[in-house]
Amino acid sequence: MDHLGFLSNYLIVIDEGSLSAGARRTGISQPAISQQIATLEEYYGQKLLERSKAGVRPTKAGQVVCKYATQMQEAQHELLAELDILGNSTSGTLTLSTSLVMAELGVADVVYNLRHTTPDLNIVMRVEDRLVDVVRENYDLAIRTGNLGNTDGIVRKIAMIDTILVANPAYLDTHGRPHIWDDMSKLDFIEYSVGRSNGYLPVIKDNIEIEMPVRIGFTANTVNVVLSALANSVGYARMPRALVREHLKDGRLEEVFPKYKIAPKPIHVVYPHRHSLNRRSQLLIDALIDEFKTNNDVHLLHSIKKTETIA
Structure with a gap:
């Protein structure tokens, strides 16, 4: 069997908390990943997973396997890297x-x-x-x-990338263009990935970075959905300037509150x-x-x- 491969997939299942999520992440079927774990359990002579309606978690034996499997992965990376350096x-x-x-x-x-x-x-x-x-x-x-x-x-x-706040001009026509930061509380912020902003935006004022509160109205975990939400006037978002440059140029988007500089990412x-x-x-x-x-x-x-x- 591919022992390291099976251990790697076992770690992913533990990380995801379910067999189905682990299967999706590894790109193999759930029955196949279940069989891999069963093979590991037979090999070690210990039950490695506790299953419940809430998902899966490692047994005490499984925790030991997780610890040493992680070390084995790191050692494998070091081995391959050193061999690669030689060549x-x-x-x-x-x-x-x-x-x-x-x-x-x-x-x-x-x-x-x-x-x-x-x-x-x-x-x-x-x-x-x-x-x-x-x-x-x-x-x-x-x-x-x-x-x-x-x-x-x-x-x-390695680098920093400029970011700005943008919105559909139609959204700002309806909800108003902010003149002071308190006006931002009337607008809905489109969050990119859950918890990334924690309800605040890093704003640079007088060369000092400060955290300004925002009202989160929508959250998406892909940038394409964020762009679609902007196009549909769901709210405003923080975006890399380079990514929306053409949208600003042709009028599909408008910079929000340009007198405030948003901290780069x-x-x-x-x-x-x-x-x-x-x-x-x-x-x-x-x-x-x-x-x-x-x-x-x-x-x-x-x-x-x-x-x-x-x-």
């Missing part, structure tokens, strides 16, 4: 996770270009608006914006372990840094250089 090869497979925002803001173009310049590199890019676990889900690299919360792996901030790269940034991942990061240099809405950190600094 210094760019051939092979790079598994990448990125959000839709980052895919549209340059990651997809970088991937296309790398396929032309490095034909031996097989890139598996998954565009998903969720925070993946690069360790448990066996990703080489993830590229994300905003607050990552608690996440396994090594996180490096950080762009992070996340990888499984300090020693697991292989040559393939570094090649993509270097290309992404070059791409960001041409985007006026993205600001590289002064400390970030190619190759040697990230690692």
Whole structure:
């Protein structure tokens, strides 16, 4: 059996809290993932899952398996990374996770270009608006914006991206254009992913960042739904300027409260372990840094250089 693979899927089931959610995340059927766990239980001679109507959780034996399975995953990443360094090869497979925002803001173009310049590199890019676990889900690299919360792996901030508040002009015609921040309480804020703002927006006033309250009226977990909600006059939203530049230009969207500057969002790269940034991942990061240099809405950190600094 693929022991490491079965353990990895077991960790995902525990992380998701249900067999069905774990199956969706791994891309295999629920009966198949149930059989994998049954195989592990037979192998270890212990029951590893407690099932209830609320979902699944690890038994005491399962907690022990979770602990050592995580360590085994990390060791596997380190092993592959060190072997990769010995070969210094760019051939092979790079598994990448990125959000839709980052895919549209340059990651997809970088991937296309790398396929032309490095034909031996097989890139598996998954565009998903969720925070993946690069360790448990066996990703080489993830590229994300905003607050990552608690996440396994090594996180490096490489840039900041300008954000602004936008709304459909028709929405502002109906509900009024704010002149002072208190006027914002009359408008509904469209939240991108649950709990990302905690009911506040970071606003820069007199060169000081302060948290200003907002009234959340709608929440969506994908940027496409946020854009659709804006188009349907559901409220206003915080968006990367680069992503809505054309919408502003043709009048589909209007900047809200332009005299207030909204704090930029950080762009992070996340990888499984300090020693697991292989040559393939570094090649993509270097290309992404070059791409960001041409985007006026993205600001590289002064400390970030190619190759040697990230690692």
